Amino acid sequence: MFRQSLLKTLTVLAILAAAIAYTFTTGYFGKELVIEAATLAILAISLDMIAGYGGMISLCHGAIFGVGAYTYAGLTVLFEVNPFLAFAAAIVVSAAFAFAVGAVTARTHGIFFIMATLAFGQMAYVLVFENKALGGDDGLAGVPRLDVSPLGLDFNNSVQFALFAVAAAALSYAAAAWVLRSGFGRTLVGIRVNEARMKAVGLTVWRTKAIAFAISGALAGLGGAIAAQQTMFVSPELMAWMVSGTVLMVVIFGGIGTLVGPIVGAVVWVFLKHEISSATPYWHIVAGTVLIITIVAGGRGLYGQIEYMVERRRLKRLAAAGVPSTATGREDETHA
Amino acid sequence: MSDWSYWAVQTLNGLQLSMLLFLLSVGLTVIFGLLHFVNLAHGALYALGAYIGISAATATGSYWAGFAAAPVVVALTGILLYLGLMKRMRRAGPMNQVLVTLGLIFVFVDIFRLVWGDIAIGTVEPALFTGRSELFGVVYPTYRLFIIGLGALVMAVLALVLSRTQLGAMIRAGVDNDQMAACLGVNVEKIFFLVFCVGCALAGLAGAVAAPVFSAHPDMGTEILISTLIVVVVGGMGSLRGAIAGSFLVGFAQTFGTVLLPHVASLLIYALLALVLVFRPTGLFPARA
Numbered sequence A: 001m002f003r004q005s006l007l008k009t010l011t012v013l014a015i016l017a018a019a020i021a022y023t024f025t026t027g028y029f030g031k032e033l034v035i036e037a038a039t040l041a042i043l044a045i046s047l048d049m050i051a052g053y054g055g056m057i058s059l060c061h062g063a064i065f066g067v068g069a070y071t072y073a074g075l076t077v078l079f080e081v082n083p084f085l086a087f088a089a090a091i092v093v094s095a096a097f098a099f100a101v102g103a104v105t106a107r108t109h110g111i112f113f114i115m116a117t118l119a120f121g122q123m124a125y126v127l128v129f130e131n132k133a134l135g136g137d138d139g140l141a142g143v144p145r146l147d148v149s150p151l152g153l154d155f156n157n158s159v160q161f162a163l164f165a166v167a168a169a170a171l172s173y174a175a176a177a178w179v180l181r182s183g184f185g186r187t188l189v190g191i192r193v194n195e196a197r198m199k200a201v202g203l204t205v206w207r208t209k210a211i212a213f214a215i216s217g218a219l220a221g222l223g224g225a226i227a228a229q230q231t232m233f234v235s236p237e238l239m240a241w242m243v244s245g246t247v248l249m250v251v252i253f254g255g256i257g258t259l260v261g262p263i264v265g266a267v268v269w270v271f272l273k274h275e276i277s278s279a280t281p282y283w284h285i286v287a288g289t290v291l292i293i294t295i296v297a298g299g300r301g302l303y304g305q306i307e308y309m310v311e312r313r314r315l316k317r318l319a320a321a322g323v324p325s326t327a328t329g330r331e332d333e334t335h336a
Numbered sequence B: 001m002s003d004w005s006y007w008a009v010q011t012l013n014g015l016q017l018s019m020l021l022f023l024l025s026v027g028l029t030v031i032f033g034l035l036h037f038v039n040l041a042h043g044a045l046y047a048l049g050a051y052i053g054i055s056a057a058t059a060t061g062s063y064w065a066g067f068a069a070a071p072v073v074v075a076l077t078g079i080l081l082y083l084g085l086m087k088r089m090r091r092a093g094p095m096n097q098v099l100v101t102l103g104l105i106f107v108f109v110d111i112f113r114l115v116w117g118d119i120a121i122g123t124v125e126p127a128l129f130t131g132r133s134e135l136f137g138v139v140y141p142t143y144r145l146f147i148i149g150l151g152a153l154v155m156a157v158l159a160l161v162l163s164r165t166q167l168g169a170m171i172r173a174g175v176d177n178d179q180m181a182a183c184l185g186v187n188v189e190k191i192f193f194l195v196f197c198v199g200c201a202l203a204g205l206a207g208a209v210a211a212p213v214f215s216a217h218p219d220m221g222t223e224i225l226i227s228t229l230i231v232v233v234v235g236g237m238g239s240l241r242g243a244i245a246g247s248f249l250v251g252f253a254q255t256f257g258t259v260l261l262p263h264v265a266s267l268l269i270y271a272l273l274a275l276v277l278v279f280r281p282t283g284l285f286p287a288r289a
Helices: A005-025 A027-051 A059-079 A085-107 A110-132 A158-181 A183-193 A195-200 A205-232 A239-254 A260-280 A281-297 A301-318 B003-035 B042-060 B065-089 B091-116 B142-164 B165-178 B178-183 B189-211 B220-235 B240-260 B265-279
Strands: B132-137 B137-142
Touching: A005 A027, A005 A158, A005 A260, A005 A301, A005 B042, A005 B137, A027 A059, A027 A158, A027 A183, A027 A205, A027 A239, A027 A260, A027 B042, A059 A110, A059 A205, A059 A239, A059 B240, A085 B265, A110 B091, A110 B220, A158 A183, A158 A205, A158 B142, A183 A195, A183 A205, A183 A281, A183 B178, A195 A205, A195 B003, A205 B003, A239 A260, A239 B091, A260 A281, A260 B003, A281 B065, A281 B091, A281 B178, A281 B265, B003 B042, B003 B137, B003 B142, B003 B189, B003 B220, B003 B240, B042 B065, B042 B165, B042 B189, B042 B220, B065 B091, B091 B220, B132 B142, B137 B142, B142 B189, B142 B240, B165 B178, B178 B189, B220 B240, B220 B265, B240 B265
Parallel strands: none
Antiparallel strands: B132 B137
16 A cells, blocks of 8 residues: 655655756756656656556556657657647557556456567557658657747756656656555555455456556656657657566666655666766666666665665554554555 | 469468477476466577577587587576576566566676677578478478478477376476475476476577577577567467467468568567457466366
8 A cells, every 4th residue: 555654755855856956067968867867757657556556567668658759749740739739648648558458458467467568568669660650660850849938938948858857757756646545546556465355345447457557658658758858759669668678677676666666766777877888888787687686685676675674663663652553554565 | 483382482481480489489388387487588598599509600610519509508507597596586476587587688688799799690501401492393491491390390209298208297297286296296396497497408499590590699589589478478378289379370470471461560469469368368278277
C-alpha cells in the first residue's frame, strides 16, 4: 500500500530543489542532462505505478513513451496542429494505447504477461518503423516546442524548458501518488497481493488493470511528448524494446514499489551514464553489473533499501510503544 | 529461375531459419519448463558461440575446430553462470530472473565489443559444404542444406532421448512435477544441471553454425533473442513438440512474410505471439496442461 511518508516527501523536495539549483548554475549540457533525467523519471514513475504497485511488469513502456512522442511530433510537424493541442493529444493517445494493451493482456500472468506486453510494444515499433509517412527509420525532424510566448516565456530558452520538464516530473509524481492513495490505488495493490480474492469480492479485475495501464500510459505519453520537444526529433529507436528494458532497470535500481525510488534511479542513472560514458565506451558493462548486484543484494534498490531500513526502525518503535502491527498499515507485500 | 524453384528456395530458407531457431529455443524451453527459469542471456550465449566458433576457426584454420569448440566453451560459460548467479535466482520469481539476465545481456554485449570489436566479423564455410547443390533443378547453397540437416538430426536425437530413454522419462517427470519426481528418487537437481548444460551447448552450436551465414556482431544475441522467446512462448514452455511447432511457425512466418508482405513481415510474428497469448495464454503445446 502507498503511504506518502515523511521520508518520501523530504527526498522528493530535496531532488526538486537540487534540480532547480543545478539548472540555474550549470551550462548548456548540464541542462540537457536535467531534461533527460526529468523525462526518464516521468517514464520510470509511470512504470513503477503498474509494476511496483500493480505487479504488472510491462516491457512496452518504451513503446508507450514513443507513442506519446510520435503523436506530438506527427501532429505538429505533419499537420501543423497547435502544439498545446498536440501535447494533450499525445497524452490521450498514449493512454488509449496503454488501455488497449492492459485490457488485452489482463488475463496473462508472470512471464506470459511480460512477453505479451513485449509483443504489443514491438508491434507499435514495427508499425512506426515501416510507416513512410512518419519518416520510417529516419524519424521526424523539426518538432517545435510549446509556444508559451503569451505567458512571456520562451521554451527555446534551455533554462525555462529544463524547469518545465522538472515541473512536469514533479506533477507526475504528485498525480501518481494521488492515484495510489485513492481507493483505486488500494484496489490495484489488492490485485497484486491476491488477484483471486479481489475477483471473489466482486471486482472486475481486467477493468482495473486496464485503467491502471491507461493512467500509467498517460504519464508515459507526457514524458514522450517532452522528450520529443527536447531533441526536436523523434525516431523509432525511442520505441525499441531495450528502452523498456532500460526503464525497468532504472526502476529496479532506484527501488521498485516506492515511487520515489524511480526518480532517484533516473537521476543517478542519467548522471552516472554521462560520467562513465565520458571515461570509457563500455557503459553497458557497468550498468549490467550494477543491475545484477542490485538484484542479488535483495532487489530493494538504492532508495528502496533506505526506506526499508527507516520503515523497519519506525515499526520497531511503534511495537515498543505497544501499537498493534495491524494499525501501522503494514502488510505482507512481495514483488514476485 | 522458374516460379517453382523460387518457392522451393524460399521453403528451404524457411526450413533453415526454423532449424536455427529450434537449436536455440529447445534449450531455452526445457530450461523454462524444468527450472522455471527465464534466461534472457540465452541469446548472448548464442553470440558467444558464434565468436568462439570464428576465433577457433581462424586460429586453427579449420571450420570444424570452431564447430567443436563453441558448444564446449559456451556450456562451460553456462556452468559458471549457473553456479555463480542463476542457482540462487531459482526461486526469485520471473521478474528478478528477467532482470538479472537482462543485466547479463548488457555485460556480454560489452565483453564482445571489448574482445572482438564493434565491427561484424565473418568466417568461411567448411570446405566440405562450400558451393551450391542442385536438386530437381533447384540450386541452393550446400552449407545451408547442412544447417537444415544438422537441425533435423538434433531434433531426432532429442525426440528419441526424451521419449525412449530412462533419462528422457526422468526429464519429462521433472517438467511435469519436480517435487513428485524427487520423491520417486529422481535426482532432479542433477537433471536440471545436465539439461541446462545441454541447452547452453546447443545455443553455442547454433552460434557456430550461424556464423558463416550471418557474420558475428555484438548485438546478434539481442536480435535473435526476441524471435527465440516468441518460439518458446508460442510453442508452449517445456515441451519439445512446442519448440518444434514454434520454430516452424516463426521461421516460416518470417521467411514468407518477408517475401509476400515485405512491409508488415516483422509485424507478423508479433501478431502471432499476441494472438496465441490472448487465446491460449500458455502456448500451443504446454508441457503441463
